[in-house]
Amino acid sequence: MSNRQCDVIIIGGGLHGLSAAMHLGRAGQRVTVLERSWVGRHASGATAAGVRTLNRDRGELDLSLEAIEMWHRLPELVGDDCGFHPNGQICVAETPAALQRLQAHVHALRTDGYTHEELIGSAELRQWLPELSPHCLGASLARRDGAADPHQALRAFRRAAETAGASIVEQCGVTFIEHHGDDWRVQAGGKEWRAPVLVNAAGAWGARVAAMVGDEIPLATKSSMMMVSERLRPFIKPVVSIMGRSLSFKQSDQGTLVIGGGLQGVPDLDRETSTARMGVLAKGARAATDLFPLVRDVRIVRVWSGLEAKTEDMLPVIGTSPNAPGVFHAFGFSGHGFELVPVVGAALTDLVVRGTTTRAIGNLSAQRLMAPAAKENRP
Numbered sequence: 001m002s003n004r005q006c007d008v009i010i011i012g013g014g015l016h017g018l019s020a021a022m023h024l025g026r027a028g029q030r031v032t033v034l035e036r037s038w039v040g041r042h043a044s045g046a047t048a049a050g051v052r053t054l055n056r057d058r059g060e061l062d063l064s065l066e067a068i069e070m071w072h073r074l075p076e077l078v079g080d081d082c083g084f085h086p087n088g089q090i091c092v093a094e095t096p097a098a099l100q101r102l103q104a105h106v107h108a109l110r111t112d113g114y115t116h117e118e119l120i121g122s123a124e125l126r127q128w129l130p131e132l133s134p135h136c137l138g139a140s141l142a143r144r145d146g147a148a149d150p151h152q153a154l155r156a157f158r159r160a161a162e163t164a165g166a167s168i169v170e171q172c173g174v175t176f177i178e179h180h181g182d183d184w185r186v187q188a189g190g191k192e193w194r195a196p197v198l199v200n201a202a203g204a205w206g207a208r209v210a211a212m213v214g215d216e217i218p219l220a221t222k223s224s225m226m227m228v229s230e231r232l233r234p235f236i237k238p239v240v241s242i243m244g245r246s247l248s249f250k251q252s253d254q255g256t257l258v259i260g261g262g263l264q265g266v267p268d269l270d271r272e273t274s275t276a277r278m279g280v281l282a283k284g285a286r287a288a289t290d291l292f293p294l295v296r297d298v299r300i301v302r303v304w305s306g307l308e309a310k311t312e313d314m315l316p317v318i319g320t321s322p323n324a325p326g327v328f329h330a331f332g333f334s335g336h337g338f339e340l341v342p343v344v345g346a347a348l349t350d351l352v353v354r355g356t357t358t359r360a361i362g363n364l365s366a367q368r369l370m371a372p373a374a375k376e377n378r379p
């Protein structure tokens with residue numbers, strides 16, 4: 001049997017494609033990953049790599065809580081800690097109204113039995129963040145959260161997928177898909193590949209791949225921007241955000257500040273690129289200096305932006321195609337899919353191998369986003 005005939009073809013060599021390849025390979029499936037550019041070319045190589053359960057939407061919270069447990073035992077899963085430092089994530093309140101919102105949020109979580117977030121007052125907040133501006137009033141905290149190294153994660157998941165037997169083919173973009181007999185025939189890189197199962201992990205292009213198999217799933221595009229500063233002495237360990245403002249702020253092992261938090265550039269899906277907007281980045285810099293006055297004169301040395309799919313409700317699409325037998329989708333992570341990487345591949349593997357999963361993907365079906373006619377298009 002040629003290596004272009006296998007059990008599962010995964011379209012997209014980002015972290016979600018690699019995680020699916022690893023889990024499926026370990027479950028005995030012969031897997032081929034087809035990647036248009038190179039592994040990690042898009043969101044997975046551009047990510048801030050925050051590992052966050054803090055302020056997760058309820059629609060994906062249970063899945064995210066399973067993922068955080070997997071992050072804490074990542075060396076068992078992929079043979080590498082992926083640079084994960086569980087130094088916590090903190091959401092700071094600058095005003096009484098913001099503090100009230102955090103209090104209401106944590107109270108509602110507690111009422112429903114969730115204990116991963118807690119409130120901390122001004123004194124404890126300063127123990128966590130000694131350089132914080134005096135105007136900040138309190139915060140919510142998720143102690144087991146943190147951040148990882150995206151490139152270490154890409155190397156580790158790739159290695160684990162290949163060790164599990166997956167074949168990864170780069171410079172091999174999928175241009176056409178048709179169903180024939182029991183197989184999907186996939187045109188990519190001037191060749192044909194065949195498998196009865198397809199996993200669509202095509203990131204920002206997830207809706208285009210879905211359309212190739214008959215699923216019309218509305219999707220927008222994010223172009224999240226990041227900036228990195230020169231090196232500073234170590235002064236902060238957790239990842240910090242602000243209630244009501246766009247900011248994600250952390251310090252890397254090398255001492256650089258890594259600043260983002262949903263600041264948007266200009267995406268161009270056709271050209272597979274995006275452009276940073278300096279005026280918008282300036283707002284992020286302003287939020288950072290408001291919180292930490294000591295970084296006011298720090299130089300920014302590099303900025304970038306990365307493409308990623310965004311759904312209407314900001315929740316990903318994870319699950320079985322409503323129209324195409326043997327097709328499974330995993331895209332639309334809307335700017336917060338890095339934390340979910342270990343668990344989504346496991347959920348897809350449950351679906352492929354057993355036809356069902358106990359993992360919490362019930363809110364994440366493609367159908368929720370599709371027009372009524374498209375949902376019922378099954379032949």
Ligand SMILES: Cc1cc2nc3c(=O)[nH]c(=O)nc-3n(C[C@H](O)[C@H](O)[C@H](O)COP(=O)(O)OP(=O)(O)OC[C@H]3O[C@@H](n4cnc5c(N)ncnc54)[C@H](O)[C@@H]3O)c2cc1C
Binds near residue numbers: 039046173
């Ligand atoms: C700047 C930035 C900061 C972020 N920060 C965080 C964070 O702090 N925490 C967090 O949880 N998440 C964060 N995210 C989101 C997170 O990085 C993504 O959700 C995650 O990396 C998505 O992985 P993926 O594998 O789905 O997509 P990608 O890594 O984009 O991979 C998809 C791949 O599919 C390939 N592809 C597309 N079409 C085809 C085709 N037709 N044929 C073959 N291959 C194809 C692409 O080339 C691409 O390599 C951030 C994202 C960005 C951009």
